[in-house]
Amino acid sequence: MSKGKNPSMKDPEMYQALRDDGVSGYKAAGISNAAAERGRSAVGRKGGKSKDYEDWTVPELKEKAKEIGLTGYSKQRKDELIHSWHNP
Structure with missing residues (x-):
């Protein structure tokens, strides 16, 4: 090899x-x-396409943040939640 x-x-x-x-x-x-x-x-x-994060509701975004283990998201606004996934 x-x-x-x-x-x-x-x-x-x-x-x-x-x-x-x-x-x-x-x-x-x-x-x-x-x-x-x-x-x-x-x-x-195979699989599907998820809608853009901008189209998600704030509760959906917060649930996703919880799923992926982010902290400090409870008081974040929508744009801050989206930004936190791209810049953890």
Whole structure:
């Protein structure tokens, strides 16, 4: 095995592209391996699209903040809640 190669990585180019986009290593590996096994278009069709955070209600945003483990969100305004996810 050559240095830097992972034999379990089935689509290293896709993995690296996802990592460059900021996706975690674990998630990038899962997506790239699934794409290699089932085809990129099949993986691309899976799941849905979430509405933009600007379209969420404040209670929805606060519930999401709680789910992802943020603190200090209870008195934040909508724009502050959204900003806190992008800049934890």
